[in-house]
Amino acid sequence: xxxxxxxxxxxxxxxxxxxxxxxxxxxxxxxxxxxxxxxxxxxxxxxxxxxxxxxxxxxxxxxxxxxxxxxxxxxxxxxxxxxxxxxxxxxxxxxxxxxxxxxxxxxxxxxxxxxxxxxxxxxxxxxxxxxxxxxxxxxxxxxxxxxxxxxxxxxxxxxxxxxxxxxxxxxxxxxxxxxxxxxxxxxxxxxxxxxxxxxxxxxxxxxxxxxxxxxxxxxxxxxxxxxxxxxxxxxxxxxxxxxxxxxxxxxxxxxxxxxxxxxxxxxxxxxxxxxxxx
Amino acid sequence: xxxxxxxxxxxxxxxxxxxxxxxxxxxxxxxxxxxxxxxxxxxxxxxxxxxxxxxxxxxxxxxxxxxxxxxxxxxxxxxxxxxxxxxxxxxxxxxxxxxxxxxxxxxxxxxxxxxxxxxxxxxxxxxxxxxxxxxxxxxxxxxxxxxxxxxxxxxxxxxxxxxxxxxxxxxxxxxxxxxxxxxxxxxxxxxxxxxxxxxxxxxxxxxxxxxxxxxxxxxxxxxxxxxxxxxxxxxxxxxxxxxxxxxxxxxxxxxxxxxxxxxxxxxxxxxxxxxxxxxxxxxxxxxxxxxxxxxxxxxxxxxxxxxxxxxxxxx
Numbered sequence: 354x355x356x357x358x359x360x361x362x363x364x365x366x367x368x369x370x371x372x373x374x375x376x377x378x379x380x381x382x383x384x385x386x387x388x389x390x391x392x393x394x395x396x397x398x399x400x401x402x403x404x405x406x407x408x409x410x411x412x413x414x415x416x417x418x419x420x421x422x423x424x425x426x427x428x429x430x431x432x433x434x435x436x437x438x439x440x441x442x443x444x445x446x447x448x449x450x451x452x453x454x455x456x457x458x459x460x461x462x463x464x465x466x467x468x469x470x471x472x473x474x475x476x477x478x479x480x481x482x483x484x485x486x487x488x489x490x491x492x493x494x495x496x497x498x499x500x501x502x503x504x505x506x507x508x509x510x511x512x513x514x515x516x517x518x519x520x521x522x523x524x525x526x527x528x529x530x531x532x533x534x535x536x537x538x539x540x541x542x543x544x545x546x547x548x549x550x551x552x553x554x555x556x557x558x559x560x561x562x563x564x565x566x567x568x569x570x571x572x573x574x575x576x577x578x579x580x581x582x583x584x585x586x587x588x589x590x591x592x593x594x595x596x597x598x599x600x601x602x603x604x605x606x607x608x609x610x611x612x613x614x615x616x617x618x619x620x621x622x623x624x625x626x627x628x629x630x631x
Numbered sequence: 632x633x634x635x636x637x638x639x640x641x642x643x644x645x646x647x648x649x650x651x652x653x654x655x656x657x658x659x660x661x662x663x664x665x666x667x668x669x670x671x672x673x674x675x676x677x678x679x680x681x682x683x684x685x686x687x688x689x690x691x692x693x694x695x696x697x698x699x700x701x702x703x704x705x706x707x708x709x710x711x712x713x714x715x716x717x718x719x720x721x722x723x724x725x726x727x728x729x730x731x732x733x734x735x736x737x738x739x740x741x742x743x744x745x746x747x748x749x750x751x752x753x754x755x756x757x758x759x760x761x762x763x764x765x766x767x768x769x770x771x772x773x774x775x776x777x778x779x780x781x782x783x784x785x786x787x788x789x790x791x792x793x794x795x796x797x798x799x800x801x802x803x804x805x806x807x808x809x810x811x812x813x814x815x816x817x818x819x820x821x822x823x824x825x826x827x828x829x830x831x832x833x834x835x836x837x838x839x840x841x842x843x844x845x846x847x848x849x850x851x852x853x854x855x856x857x858x859x860x861x862x863x864x865x866x867x868x869x870x871x872x873x874x875x876x877x878x879x880x881x882x883x884x885x886x887x888x889x890x891x892x893x894x895x896x897x898x899x900x901x902x903x904x905x906x907x908x909x910x911x912x913x914x915x916x917x918x919x920x921x922x923x924x925x926x927x928x929x930x931x932x933x934x935x936x937x938x939x940x941x942x943x944x945x946x
Contacts, residue, residue, distance in 0.1 A: 413703060460701070460730050468701065469730040475722060478691045482698025482706075485683065489659065489704065509722075512688035516695060520683070 354569045362568045364631050365435060366396040370597045371624050372431025372444050378617040380448035383456070386607040388428040390532040390565070390592035391499060397571045398497060399432040407437040410464040416494050417483050419468040421476025422501035422530060423457040424609070430454050430463065438465035474507030476500065477527065481517045484525035484585075495579065499528045503535030505546035511556070517585045518557030525585040526578045527558070530565065532594035534605040553587040565590025599623050637800035640778040640832075641739040644796050645670025647782035648707060648737075652678035655786055657703065661696050663689050663710040668798075669739045671709045689714045693722040693736070700733045705786055708734060712741035712795060716757035727791050728764035735785045736793045741771075742882035743910065743927055744799040744832065746920035753915035759887020761793045762860050768813065769860040771795040771881075771889075773834035775803045777857055780811030788813060797882070799920040801832045816863035822852030825941055826870035829880040830856045830889045833908070833929060837880050840934035851938060859889055864896045871901040876945040878906045878938050882929050885909040904944035906937050 369392045377383035399405075403416045420429050427447065434441045439453070446452035453462040457471025467483075470476035480498035487494050504510060517525055529549060537543045546552070550560045559581045563570040571590070578586035594608070595601025598620040612620055651658045652674055659681045666672040666684065675682040685692035689710050696706035708715070715738040716723070727734045738757060745753045761769050770785065770792060772778035778796060785792040819834070820841050829837035834855045841851040852874055854866060871877060877897070879890035890907030897903060910927055924930055928937075 419698070468698065469726065472721060472725045474690070475694045475726050478694030478722075479698030479701070479726060481691070482695035482700075483702050485695065486699040486702035486704050489681065489699075490702065492702075509688075509690040509694070512686075512691035513695070516685055516688065516691055519686075 354572055359568050360631050362396060362400060364628065365400050366393045367597070367624055367628050367631070368435060369396050369428060369431040371621065372434060372441070373427040374612065374617060374620050376427040376430060376444045376447035377611045379445040381611045382448050383427055383611060384424040384609045385427065386534065386594040386601060386604070387422060387425040387501060387530060387532060389596045389598060389601065390594045391425055391428050391530045392596065393566045393568065394499070394528055394530070394571055394590055395428045395432045397568055397575070399436045401572065402575055404494065405465070410438060414492055414494055417467040417480065417496045419470060419476040419480040419496070419498045420458055421470055421480070421498050422473065422504050423471025423476065426458045429458060429466070433463065433465040436465070439463070473501070473504045474509035477510055478513040480525060481513050481522060484517065484522040485520055487524050488522070494524070496525045497528060498525070499530060502529055502531045502533065502540050502546060502549065503543070505529070505549065506544050514553065514556040514558065521583045522585045523582050526575070527585065527587040529587060529589045530592055531589050532592045534594045534608065536605065536608050538605050549589055557584055559584055559586040560589065561586065562589045562591065565592035566596060597624060597627060636803045638775040638803055639798055639800045640772055640775065640796040641670045641798060643775040643778035644737050644739060644782060644794070645673030647779040648674035649677040651783065651786055652681065655705065657705045658786060659683065659699060659704050659706050661685050661692050661706055661708045663687055663692050663714065665710055669709045669737060671737070689719040690722045693719045694726040696734045697726040697730070697732045706734050707737050709737035709739065711752060712738035712754035712757040713752055716760045716793070717754060720760055724764050728767050731766050731790055733789055734791050737796065738793060739796040740798045741795045742797060743915040743923040744797055744882060744920035746798065746923060747917050749917040750914040755884045755910045755915065756887070757795065758859055758883050758889065762887060762892065766790065767860060768792045768858065769795070770813070770858050771831040772857050773831055773855055774801055774805050776805035776807060776809050777811060780809065781857065784811055784813050795831065797832055799832065802835045804835050804838070814858045814861050814863060816866040817855040817857070818852065818866070819855055820851070820853040822850040823874060824850045825876045825878060825938055825945070826852040826854060826874045827878045827880060827934060827938060828854045828856055828867065828870065828889065828893055830859060831882055833880040833882055836931040837934055839931035840938060843931065843935050844938055849938070849942070856889060859892055862892050862896055867893055867896050868900045871897040871903045876904050876941045878908060878934065878941050880908040880934050882924070883909055884912060886912055904941060906941040906944070908934050908937050
């Protein structure tokens with residue numbers, strides 16, 4: 354990846370982060386921590402990889418993205434708005450009465466949302482069903498499922514992993530946002546899902562571990578997954594919860610809390626500084 | 632009557648799916664390691680390339696079906712009622728019901744007539760659970776003819792459908808030219824003293840009860856409600872108005888099932904006494920299916936007895 358593209362992606366991701374803060378601040382509700390940790394992966398997918406059509410969000414040949422950790426939909430909505438699925442201004446309606454941007458993604462409301470998710474563990478199963486459907490109908494679309502590391506505690510994730518490997522769904526790619534924190538604290542202390550890589554390998558996945566904030570590594574992993582035959586891929590993206598906002602980084606408390614006005618200004622200031630350097 | 636053909640509606644499910652295999656290439660079938668029992672094996676034989684065993688993992692099966700449905704396929708997700716409506720309730724609620732996806736849930740082995748497996752496998756709560764999901768269609772067919780027609784109709788209909796089937800062979804009383812209409816109750820017998828509203832395998836028992844009552848000079852109307860949701864409210868309210876008292880009969884808990892749906896419907900429009908024949912808020916136990924139906928009062932004798940009691944409540 355050349356430096357120019359890397360910078361463009363970093364700028365785009367920074368805008369997505371501004372969108373996330375705008376959403377959560379406007380709603381005074383939502384989940385900034387995990388939204389910020391997945392922002393780089395989300396930006397890469399929508400800006401560089403996903404075959405989608407903003408004019409035809411339900412195009413049957415499109416690539417699908419299922420946000421299994423649906424509570425981080427501020428990142429998804431910002432990436433969708435940036436792509437052009439709906440106006441950026443609409444982000445301010447997040448979680449409000451009448452909004453298409455529900456507290457967890459709703460496929461019947463927001464254009465570009467491929468599956469209604471948020472009850473953890475279910476999105477991955479839906480992604481598997483979509484990938485299987487692609488095999489049955491002979492279509493060449495790919496399906497991405499973004500899940501949380503805490504979400505790996507849900508039994509359904511492993512039911513689904515078994516199914517995806519059994520049916521050799523090589524058109525399916527899991528991306529695990531491994532920020533290490535969940536509501537009650539460090540995932541190691543709550544109920545450890547580690548070793549995540551060995552678990553997915555044992556379930557029959559190709560496993561790739563990357564720095565989830567390094568676009569070059571994100572690209573390499575996503576492109577490599579496309580060449581894997583006969584099995585699904587799990588990309589374990591090591592990330593920082595709250596990434597980009599000084600006082601949110603690495604803090605479980607920012608899993609599901611909204612910033613007040615002062616905190617919002619500080620956070621936007623942090624992002625402005627990042628932009629200056631780019 | 633002695634040589635009446637009997638067939639379990641789960642058999643009908645498998646046969647109808649096999650028919651669908653030939654006429655609708657969008658149909659796919661999922662099962663959770665019970666293909667021999669749910670009879671989806673019949674579909675597998677006819678169309679192995681569109682049959683997918685999900686293993687003993689009902690939660691994943693339901694949501695994988697939901698995902699596949701968003702790609703234009705019509706998945707029939709099949710397992711016992713206990714695991715379809717019970718174990719996977721939240722998956723059905725959030726990933727099928729809420730997005731209103733085109734998934735058909737084939738739930739077999741409903742009710743106490745499952746028999747020997749006992750209470751853990753006898754689901755008497757599934758109708759109640761499914762009724763609480765907005766937009767869910769619930770069909771509980773009475774015999775082979777109706778069950779097969781219901782499966783074909785469900786495939787034609789766009790939206791989530793819960794199809795309930797039984798393990799025990801039940802008399803086939805509908806004629807081969809029976810026309811199934813989703814959401815419409817069927818008046819099987821006219822009557823003026825009371826109305827028996829039945830569903831599933833108790834429809835035939837209700838007709839037999841009405842015959843017995845006729846001998847005693849009691850004129851009982853019999854209505855078959857195969858579609859419990861949306862309920863044919865018009866037909867039920869009309870029966871309440873015209874006959875003044877209702878008896879409901881179902882192989883399901885009296886809490887939340889057909890009896891509850893009927894009572895709720897007429898309570899708002901034409902309140903009359905409703906006597907509910909069903910499982911009286913208890914669990915089942917092991918035994919032969921037919922024996923258990925009798926023990927729990929899910930039979931013509933008890934329906935007739937309850938009908939006579941209902942008449943004493945009539946204002």
